[in-house]
Amino acid sequence: xxxxxxxxxxxxxxxxxxxxxxxxxxxxxxxxxxxxxxxxxxxxxxxxxxxxxxxxxxxxxxxxxxxxxxxxxxxxxxxxxxxxxxxxxxxxxxxxxxxxxxxxxxxxxxxxxxxxxxxxxxxxxxxxxxxxxxxxxxxxxxxxxxxxxxxxxxxxxxxxxxxxxxxxxxxxxxxxxxxxxxxxxxxxxxxxxxxxxxxxxxxxxxxxxxxxxxxxxx
Amino acid sequence: xxxxxxxxxxxxxxxxxxxxxxxxxxxxxxxxxxxxxxxxxxxxxxxxxxxxxxxxxxxxxxxxxxxxxxxxxxxxxxxxxxxxxxxxxxxxxxxxxxxxxxxxxxxxxxxxxxxxxxxxxxxxxxxxxxxxxxxxxxxxxxxxxxxxxxxxxxxxxxxxxxxxxxxxxxxxxxxxxxxxxxxxxxxxxxxxxxxxxxxxxxxxxxxxxxxxxxxxxx
Amino acid sequence: xxxxxxxxxxxxxxxxxxxxxxxxxxxxxxxxxxxxxxxxxxxxxxxxxxxxxxxxxxxxxxxxxxxxxxxxxxxxxxxxxxxxxxxxxxxxxxxxxxxxxxxxxxxxxxxxxxxxxxxxxxxxxxxxxxxxxxxxxxxxxxxxxxxxxxxxxxxxxxxxxxxxxxxxxxxxxxxxxxxxxxxxxxxxxxxxxxxxxxxxxxxxxxxxxxxxxxxxxx
Amino acid sequence: xxxxxxxxxxxxxxxxxxxxxxxxxxxxxxxxxxxxxxxxxxxxxxxxxxxxxxxxxxxxxxxxxxxxxxxxxxxxxxxxxxxxxxxxxxxxxxxxxxxxxxxxxxxxxxxxxxxxxxxxxxxxxxxxxxxxxxxxxxxxxxxxxxxxxxxxxxxxxxxxxxxxxxxxxxxxxxxxxxxxxxxxxxxxxxxxxxxxxxxxxxxxxxxxxxxxxxxxxx
DNA sequence: CATGAATGAGTATTCATTCAT
DNA sequence: CATGAATGAATACTCATTCAT
Numbered sequence: 001x002x003x004x005x006x007x008x009x010x011x012x013x014x015x016x017x018x019x020x021x022x023x024x025x026x027x028x029x030x031x032x033x034x035x036x037x038x039x040x041x042x043x044x045x046x047x048x049x050x051x052x053x054x055x056x057x058x059x060x061x062x063x064x065x066x067x068x069x070x071x072x073x074x075x076x077x078x079x080x081x082x083x084x085x086x087x088x089x090x091x092x093x094x095x096x097x098x099x100x101x102x103x104x105x106x107x108x109x110x111x112x113x114x115x116x117x118x119x120x121x122x123x124x125x126x127x128x129x130x131x132x133x134x135x136x137x138x139x140x141x142x143x144x145x146x147x148x149x150x151x152x153x154x155x156x157x158x159x160x161x162x163x164x165x166x167x168x169x170x171x172x173x174x175x176x177x178x179x180x181x182x183x184x185x186x187x188x189x190x191x192x193x194x195x196x197x198x199x200x201x202x203x204x205x206x207x208x209x210x211x212x213x214x215x216x217x218x
Numbered sequence: 219x220x221x222x223x224x225x226x227x228x229x230x231x232x233x234x235x236x237x238x239x240x241x242x243x244x245x246x247x248x249x250x251x252x253x254x255x256x257x258x259x260x261x262x263x264x265x266x267x268x269x270x271x272x273x274x275x276x277x278x279x280x281x282x283x284x285x286x287x288x289x290x291x292x293x294x295x296x297x298x299x300x301x302x303x304x305x306x307x308x309x310x311x312x313x314x315x316x317x318x319x320x321x322x323x324x325x326x327x328x329x330x331x332x333x334x335x336x337x338x339x340x341x342x343x344x345x346x347x348x349x350x351x352x353x354x355x356x357x358x359x360x361x362x363x364x365x366x367x368x369x370x371x372x373x374x375x376x377x378x379x380x381x382x383x384x385x386x387x388x389x390x391x392x393x394x395x396x397x398x399x400x401x402x403x404x405x406x407x408x409x410x411x412x413x414x415x416x417x418x419x420x421x422x423x424x425x426x427x428x429x430x431x432x433x434x435x436x
Numbered sequence: 437x438x439x440x441x442x443x444x445x446x447x448x449x450x451x452x453x454x455x456x457x458x459x460x461x462x463x464x465x466x467x468x469x470x471x472x473x474x475x476x477x478x479x480x481x482x483x484x485x486x487x488x489x490x491x492x493x494x495x496x497x498x499x500x501x502x503x504x505x506x507x508x509x510x511x512x513x514x515x516x517x518x519x520x521x522x523x524x525x526x527x528x529x530x531x532x533x534x535x536x537x538x539x540x541x542x543x544x545x546x547x548x549x550x551x552x553x554x555x556x557x558x559x560x561x562x563x564x565x566x567x568x569x570x571x572x573x574x575x576x577x578x579x580x581x582x583x584x585x586x587x588x589x590x591x592x593x594x595x596x597x598x599x600x601x602x603x604x605x606x607x608x609x610x611x612x613x614x615x616x617x618x619x620x621x622x623x624x625x626x627x628x629x630x631x632x633x634x635x636x637x638x639x640x641x642x643x644x645x646x647x648x649x650x651x652x653x654x
Numbered sequence: 655x656x657x658x659x660x661x662x663x664x665x666x667x668x669x670x671x672x673x674x675x676x677x678x679x680x681x682x683x684x685x686x687x688x689x690x691x692x693x694x695x696x697x698x699x700x701x702x703x704x705x706x707x708x709x710x711x712x713x714x715x716x717x718x719x720x721x722x723x724x725x726x727x728x729x730x731x732x733x734x735x736x737x738x739x740x741x742x743x744x745x746x747x748x749x750x751x752x753x754x755x756x757x758x759x760x761x762x763x764x765x766x767x768x769x770x771x772x773x774x775x776x777x778x779x780x781x782x783x784x785x786x787x788x789x790x791x792x793x794x795x796x797x798x799x800x801x802x803x804x805x806x807x808x809x810x811x812x813x814x815x816x817x818x819x820x821x822x823x824x825x826x827x828x829x830x831x832x833x834x835x836x837x838x839x840x841x842x843x844x845x846x847x848x849x850x851x852x853x854x855x856x857x858x859x860x861x862x863x864x865x866x867x868x869x870x871x872x
Numbered sequence: 873c874a875t876g877a878a879t880g881a882g883t884a885t886t887c888a889t890t891c892a893t
Numbered sequence: 894c895a896t897g898a899a900t901g902a903a904t905a906c907t908c909a910t911t912c913a914t
Contacts, residue, residue: 027873046351048266052909062875067910069874123351130348132409133264133341142410174419177407178400181416185403189395191350192360198399201392245898270884280900285885287898463894482787484702488888498896503889505895559787566784568845569700569777578846610855613843614836617852621839625831627786628796634835637828681877706905716879721906723877 031069033059038080043120047131078141085145102160102210110203122187164213249287251277256298261338265349296359303363320378320428328421340405382431467505469495474516479556483567514577521581538596538646546639558623600649685723687713692734697774701785732795738775739799756814756864764857776841818867
């Protein structure tokens with residue numbers, strides 16, 4: 001069901017004429033293709049189903065390429081998460097501006113979130129976290145991709161709370177942690193019951209709370 | 219790191235004289251041992267690392283026993299989740315009473331939650347959810363074990379909100395959903411950074427909010 | 437597709453009131469059920485697919501019963517072949533009489549053969565022979581079930597050739613061998629292409645030859 | 655008991671300098687070795703005994719190679735049948751010529767047949783057919799290897815019947831079917847009783863009939 | 873630069889068989 | 894008399910990984 005959203009290569013700049021892969025090819029292209037393949041495999045097949053074969057098959061190249069370019073499967077997976085995460089974060093940053101009211105902010109976020117959910121990019125994170133217990137090496141890489149989001153969310157919260165009377169009292173860091181955890185939890189729960197209106201309902205709750213907060217004056 | 223907490227067999231009643239396992243033995247004991255083994259394997263090795271070998275090894279019996287008693291690994295896994303989930307839910311139900319104030323309630327829950335987190339029983343759920351993408355058959359079983367928790371949380375919220383002035387306005391079902399999702403999200407995030415004080419901080423936030431709510435009068 | 441034809445118990449005599457199986461049951465009944473199960477499993481699943489599980493499942497009893505009653509799977513299989521073979525042979529003997537002309541004889545045989553083919557009883561033999569290479573112990577048992585057929589066929593040929601001028605010159609033993617081998621070969625070939633009109637065409641050839649032979653005078 | 659006869663590689667031309675097997679080796683050699691191993695395993699151990707282990711062991715390579723090169727055991731098996739069948743058919747074609755009398759033809763065939771029987775190549779076919787019930791996927795492959803033989807036999811019969819007065823009346827297609835089925839049936843019967851003079855006796859019968867037919871004028 | 877070939881160790885699952893009851 | 898429980902060894906197949914080219 002996930003809609004296709006451009007994976008790596010966040011920008012739309014014209015890519016140079018794609019040479020075919022093989023001897024004398026552009027190594028970056030292969031790497032990019034592998035990363036895209038890893039992303040789509042993680043989304044479609046989950047962490048357990050994401051094997052060298054599955055990735056190489058999707059990338060249309062040899063399994064050995066994974067080792068040649070990334071040194072191993074897990075390293076490729078981390079790279080994939082990084083690319084995906086950075087791409088999405090950039091999108092969020094460009095779509096949210098400082099002068100939005102709390103209500104506007106939440107509306108904007110909801111739109112982005114739906115993009116995430118539908119494209120499957122959120123799933124990437126939860127799938128990889130699921131692999132941590134079996135493969136602890138993943139942890140560090142995941143954390144690195146996670147961290148920028150937290151500072152970003154915290155910042156947004158700080159900014160938004162300016163328009164609220166008791167704003168300065170809000171523990172923006174903890175709230176950021178809460179919001180981020182909640183998003184992840186919702187994603188996981190969606191996997192269980194496929195009940196995608198859960199996020200809708202929670203956003204409605206958010207709008208309600210935002211309305212209440214704003215009406216309490218700046 | 220998870221502390222050992224008795225898995226199946228919620229009660230502490232003296233178990234009847236344990237016959238040795240083997241041909242002609244008590245099958246229930248073997249089943250129980252397999253379930254316990256599955257639980258501990260899921261906690262220690264994750265979904266990906268929980269193989270027939272790993273389970274049978276922990277249970278001290280032959281891999282074939284898994285198939286004899288449960289028909290397959292996934293079936294054993296959801297049986298394990300069910301046992302674990304029911305056991306924990308019973309514990310929650312017996313530990314929380316109707317006449318607790320909101321603040322008391324939260325304090326009680328925090329205690330139980332720490333038990334969950336430390337024993338690893340919460341991890342069971344997230345590990346299995348991680349397997350859904352690769353093995354969709356798990357979904358139904360997970361959902362079945364999840365559902366009772368939601369109704370339980372909802373009831374608690376309804377009960378607790380009576381002591382709050384605007385309590386009747388609260389969408390208890392959505393809040394239950396939110397709380398449950400948040401717990402799951404936190405568990406997942408803990409796996410990433412091992413930052414176990416996150417829950418402490420969030421509970422503090424909860425206490426704060428509870429205090430605010432209660433001070434607004436009943 | 438094989439039509440059901442009563443397996444063991446060649447006669448239609450009233451069977452004594454069937455007690456259920458279990459402690460104090462009639463051992464003969466269990467044996468009979470196991471044999472019938474083995475026959476149908478060989479027909480449906482082939483030699484490779486005929487496992488203890490498959491047989492016991494069809495017989496509705498425990499796998500251990502096979503060992504208790506027959507000592508092993510192969511022994512049960514041999515017993516099954518024997519029962520099936522004897523049953524069919526009895527049917528042939530009762531359906532063919534001495535005073536049939538060659539043409540009548542062939543017509544009668546065709547009818548019986550179609551029974552065999554459709555019920556799958558012929559398949560029993562070829563499936564078991566397929567197992568000989570892997571399990572040489574089968575050989576003797578199969579040979580024992582095969583031998584009576586050859587003497588029977590030889591006798592029929594001898595009798596029938598009396599109505600043919602050059603009848604005494606015919607090497608009836610070799611011809612019996614030929615006919616029997618041909619039947620087996622046809623059965624095997626049918627498995628490959630499912631072309632069941634092959635036997636029809638060959639019987640037509642037989643009728644032609646019979647007509648020719650008879651027209652040459654007695 | 656089967657005598658060794660070169661399996662694949664019908665010609666005796668000097669094979670190019672055989673590189674050792676292993677990473678980066680000539681894949682054709684590995685494939686050939688696997689096919690030869692499959693053939694000899696089918697002959698020696700039968701269909702039931704022909705496992706990945708047995709084949710890889712005989713080929714001196716890893717079981718996984720079977721899957722790498724053929725995708726699965728059954729596919730390797732039908733590849734083996736194809737190679738064997740084509741090799742033998744080529745041998746037959748080169749050994750039989752148009753200008754042979756019926757008697758000469760039968761004599762020539764007898765010689766070839768003895769080769770088949772002794773080398774075990776005929777057994778290949780019957781073993782695989784025995785597997786059809788359990789593994790229907792084999793059917794198509796077997797049929798494909800079978801079909802050329804039928805057209806070949808039919809042609810031979812047509813050609814030979816020219817030297818017989820009533821030759822044009824002969825239903826060569828049905829006769830081809832009969833002959834081929836008979837050969838298969840005889841092979842199977844040989845497995846049961848090890849009575850290898852059966853074919854001798856049948857060939858004698860054939861010679862007799864041929865003599866009769868030829869004496870009836872062209 | 874990249875890959876085809878190969879493999880050892882592993883996967884889930886099923887086998888025939890045994891034994892205590 | 895018969896069976897439920899159990900198992901060691903096998904089954905087909907896939908894994909991540911390596912290496913020669």
